[in-house]
Amino acid sequence: MSIHIELERRIAQFKHTEACVVFQSGFAANAGTVSAILTPEDHIISDALNHASIIDGCRLSRAKIHVFAHRDTAAAGKILDDLAGASGRKLLITDGVFSMDGDIGPLPSLVEIAESHGAIMMIDDAHSSGVLGRNGRGTVDHFGLHGRVDIQVGTLSKAVGVLGGYVCGSRDLIEFLYHRARPFLFSTSHPPGVAAACLAAFEILENEPERIEKLWDNTRYFKAALNNAGFDTGQSETPITPIMVGEAKMAHAFSAALFENGLFATGIGFPTVPEGKARVRTIVTATHTRELLDRAAEILTRVAKKMGVLREN
Ligand SMILES: Cc1ncc(COP(=O)(O)O)c(C=O)c1O
Structure with a gap:
């Protein structure tokens, strides 16, 4: 066959x-x-x-x-x-x-x-x-x-x-x-x-269903870290977790700055998403470790504060 x-x-x-x-x-x-x-x-x-x-x-x-x-x-x-x-x-x-x-x-x-x-x-x-x-x-x-x-x-x-x-x-x-x-x-x-x-x-x-359990475990962990840091993750219920930024120019600049700091997360703007709803899209996988997720959340928070995506507390 x-x-x-x-x-x-x-x-x-x-x-x-x-x-x-x-x-x-x-x-x-x-x-x-x-x-x-x-x-x-x-x-x-x-x-x-x-x-x-x-x-x-x-x-x-x-x-x-x-x-x-x-x-x-x-x-x-x-x-x-x-x-x-x-x-x-x-x-x-x-x-x-x-x-x-x-x-x-x-x-x-x-x-x-x-x-x-x-x-x-x-x-x-x-x-x-x-x-x-x-x-x-x-x-x-x-x-x-x-x-x-x-x-x-x-x-x-x-x-x-x-x-x-x-x-x-x-x-x-x-x-x-x-x-x-x-x-x-x-x-x-x-x-x-x-x-x-x-x-x-x-x-x-x-x-190997344990891989899917790990994916969801990582998803919950990373979403909690982002929400605790003050990011707006929209309506996400799955591993696809957007970080809402607003303007496309800012989303692309944020993405570029993240990359320079060692994190790959793409910026997405109009026409892929509606105008004014630009974002950086993050997705965790089953193979991310807690250390990697912690590092990602730390880079996101640090860069976002520096660029004004997140307010300094
Ligand atoms: C919802 C949805 N449907 C279909 C596709 C197309 O899938 P593929 O990348 O296999 O062509 C994508 C991928 O971008 C998608 O996000």
Whole structure:
């Protein structure tokens, strides 16, 4: 059996879905899937902070796009109520974990809304794979929504530590994508070594859950250190922990000064995040030691005080 088919079989089993298709990246998985399954007659109901790959997939599909305010389930429900008599299919789509803020999508209520309105439910678990749920199975497992989410996308490029993206769902959906998702059809797949590295990562996820415990332990420790120092870490609930700075110029200058002091943390400004909400994004891993986290918090605090990001006490 080809190692690619073995990887797809393994991911489907891990996610408790009928089938899986692996793309070259998470970006290709989102954009290729949304653009393949919808037509200009259809409707997409999409969270305002969904990832760029979802937005591009929506645009490529030429379906009608309805954006709801971030995590506002009532607004999503209202859009679907208003579309009740409209023809075409409806796709309700959200990130599982939002990449810039580290907050978790309100999946239980979104899934209910999708079910009551007959909408297709799709989740992008790029930042939840390997992080949330048993053994890092993602948000569907975290919330116990098995069998109620039609399409689960994930990336192999983040916590899994390799490269690629996957789509899990029904056998019919995956067969359809094999024949209609353009990045799958018209672009070369991973070399076997990449697929083998992904398989090895799933082996680790299944057999070494203590790594995920360590990740969460580190996350709690580092967030507490940042909050005690007085940083604003926004709405983060996961290892992605932004340090809100405000203006993009300041975020980039802060990031550069951190780097000079021995800490790598990227500055992010408009258009990646809304204007006035620039930040430095920090992410801890399972392999950070307490000493490294203490050192990072110390550098952040010292540099932030010097630059006026934090007030001197
Ligand atoms: C929420 C989200 N979805 C999808 C992607 C794309 O994943 P990949 O880097 O594997 O293309 C990213 C990565 O930047 C992401 O943050």
